[in-house]
Amino acid sequence: MPVRSEALVIGGGPAGSIAAMNLAVDHDVVIVEEHDSPGEPVQCAGLVTPRGVPDFARESIISSVRGARIHSPLGFVLTIESKKPRAHVVDRRIFDSLLFERALSAGAVPVTGSRVRTVRDEGTCIEAELDTPGKDCHLTADVLIGADGHRSICRQAAGLRPPKQVLHGFQTELTGVESDPDFVDLYIGSKIAPGFFGWSIPAGDVTRVGLCTWGENEPPSKYLKILLSRPEFANASQISRSAGRIPVGVGRSAVSGRIMLVGDAACHAKPLSGGGVYTGIRGAELCSDVARRHLDDPDGTSLSDYDALWREAFGQELSRAFRIRKVFLTLTDRKMDQALRMFDDPEVRALIEATGDIDYPSALSKNVLKLAPKLAKFSPQLIKSLL
Numbered sequence: 539m540p541v542r543s544e545a546l547v548i549g550g551g552p553a554g555s556i557a558a559m560n561l562a563v564d565h566d567v568v569i570v571e572e573h574d575s576p577g578e579p580v581q582c583a584g585l586v587t588p589r590g591v592p593d594f595a596r597e598s599i600i601s602s603v604r605g606a607r608i609h610s611p612l613g614f615v616l617t618i619e620s621k622k623p624r625a626h627v628v629d630r631r632i633f634d635s636l637l638f639e640r641a642l643s644a645g646a647v648p649v650t651g652s653r654v655r656t657v658r659d660e661g662t663c664i665e666a667e668l669d670t671p672g673k674d675c676h677l678t679a680d681v682l683i684g685a686d687g688h689r690s691i692c693r694q695a696a697g698l699r700p701p702k703q704v705l706h707g708f709q710t711e712l713t714g715v716e717s718d719p720d721f722v723d724l725y726i727g728s729k730i731a732p733g734f735f736g737w738s739i740p741a742g743d744v745t746r747v748g749l750c751t752w753g754e755n756e757p758p759s760k761y762l763k764i765l766l767s768r769p770e771f772a773n774a775s776q777i778s779r780s781a782g783r784i785p786v787g788v789g790r791s792a793v794s795g796r797i798m799l800v801g802d803a804a805c806h807a808k809p810l811s812g813g814g815v816y817t818g819i820r821g822a823e824l825c826s827d828v829a830r831r832h833l834d835d836p837d838g839t840s841l842s843d844y845d846a847l848w849r850e851a852f853g854q855e856l857s858r859a860f861r862i863r864k865v866f867l868t869l870t871d872r873k874m875d876q877a878l879r880m881f882d883d884p885e886v887r888a889l890i891e892a893t894g895d896i897d898y899p900s901a902l903s904k905n906v907l908k909l910a911p912k913l914a915k916f917s918p919q920l921i922k923s924l925l
C-alpha cells in the first residue's frame with residue numbers, strides 16, 4: 539500500500555521523535571521505527587545534561603549527579619564536583635517513549651515494528667520500502683529525515699561519509715553496589731577501556747557499569763570483566779547487559795538532495811563523552827525547522843541550510859573535541875595519570891567546576907590556556923588542538 543507524506547522520518551529514537559514532533563504540527567509526517575516500542579533495547583548509560591531533557595520528559599529522570607571521580611590507570615583519583623546538578627540520569631525506555639508519544643500527539647503517523655529496507659532519492663521525491671512481513675509497503679515523501687542511528691541506511695542512500703571512528707560499548711546493570719548517588723565514577727587506561735573510558739553511574743536501585751573501546755580486536759565485554767573485578771563491585775549481581783556502538787568524528791555535511799541526517803546517523807555524538815542525546819535533540823530541532831521552511835517555500839529555503847545551523851550550534855565543538863580525542867588516544871597510562879594529577883590543583887579544579895560543561899567541554903579551552911606553561915610541557919599537541 540503506498541503512503542505519501544510531506545516528510546518521512548526514519549528512526550524513533552530521541553532525534554527522530556523530536557524532528558517528527560516539530561514538523562508534524564503543520565505538515566504530514568510519517569515516522570518509522572523498526573521496534574514495536576521506541577527506546578528498546580536500551581543501549582545507553584542515560585547520563586544527559588539538563589538542557590537535553592525536555593520538560594515533558596522529566597518523568598524519565600531517575601536521579602541527578604553533581605560530580606565525577608576520574609580514576610587514573612595508576613590509581614590516582616581526581617574529584618570534580620559542583621554545587622548544582624550537572625547531569626540527569628534518565629531511564630531511556632521511558633525517555634524515548636515520552637518523546638515518541640509527543641511526536642504522535644503532534645500528528646505524526648507512526649509505523650512501528652517495521653524496518654525500512656531501502657531508501658532512494660529520486661530527485662523529485664523520496665521512495666522507501668518497508669520490510670514488513672506479509673505486507674508490501676511503499677512510502678513516498680518530499681523530504682526524508684534520517685534518524686536511524688549509527689548503522690544509518692539513510693546515510694548510505696545519501697552518499698554521505700561514514701563516521702571517522704565507531705566506539706564499541708558494553709554495559710551491565712548491577713545491584714549491590716554501594717555508590718554515592720551524587721557522583722559518577724570514570725575509569726581510564728589501556729587495561730580498562732582502550733581508546734575511551736569506563737563508567738559507573740548510580741541510577742536509583744541499580745548502578746550502570748559499562749565502557750567503550752576503540753581500535754581493539756578484543757570485544758568490550760572482555761574489558762568489562764576486568765572493570766567488574768574492582769573491589770567496589772565485589773558484592774554486585776548483574777541484572778542486565780547491553781551492547782551498542784557510538785559513531786564519532788563528524789563530516790562536513792549532513793544533507794544531500796532531499797535527505798537530511800540527524801543524531802547518530804549524522805555522527806553527531808560527542809567524541810569526548812560519547813553522549814549523543816543532547817546533540818541529537820538539538821540537531822532535530824534545527825533540521826525540522828529547515829524542513830518546514832523548505833516545504834512551505836522550496837525556492838526560498840534549501841535543505842542544505844541545515845548544515846550551517848548544526849555546525850554553528852555544536853559542529854565546531856564536535857570537531858574541536860575530536861581533535862582533543864586524538865591527543866587523548868596518544869597518551870600512555872603514565873601520561874594519563876600525570877594529566878589527572880596536573881588537574882588536581884585547587885585553581886584548576888575551581889576553573890573546571892565553574893566553567894566546565896559536558897556538552898561543550900572545549901569551552902574550557904580559553905581558561906585552560908592560562909595553564910599553558912604546564913600544558914605546553916605536558917602536551918604541545920593538546921595546546922594546538924585547543925586553539
Ligand SMILES: Cc1cc2nc3c(=O)[nH]c(=O)nc-3n(C[C@H](O)[C@H](O)[C@H](O)COP(=O)(O)OP(=O)(O)OC[C@H]3O[C@@H](n4cnc5c(N)ncnc54)[C@H](O)[C@@H]3O)c2cc1C
Pocket residue numbers: 548549550551552553554570571572573576577581582583584585586652653654655685686687688690691707708709748781782783784800801802803807812813814815816818
Ligand atoms: C553503551 C552506550 C552508552 C551511551 N551512553 C550515553 C549517555 O550516557 N548519554 C548520552 O547522551 N548518550 C549516550 N549514548 C549515545 C546515545 O545512546 C545515542 O547518541 C542516541 O541514542 C542517539 O539518538 P538517535 O535518535 O540519533 O539514535 P538512536 O537512539 O539509535 O535511535 C535510532 C532508532 O532508529 C531505529 N532504526 C534504525 N534503522 C532503522 C530502519 N532501517 N528502519 C526503522 N527504524 C530504524 C533504531 O531501532 C532506533 O530505535 C550511549 C551509547 C552507547 C552505545
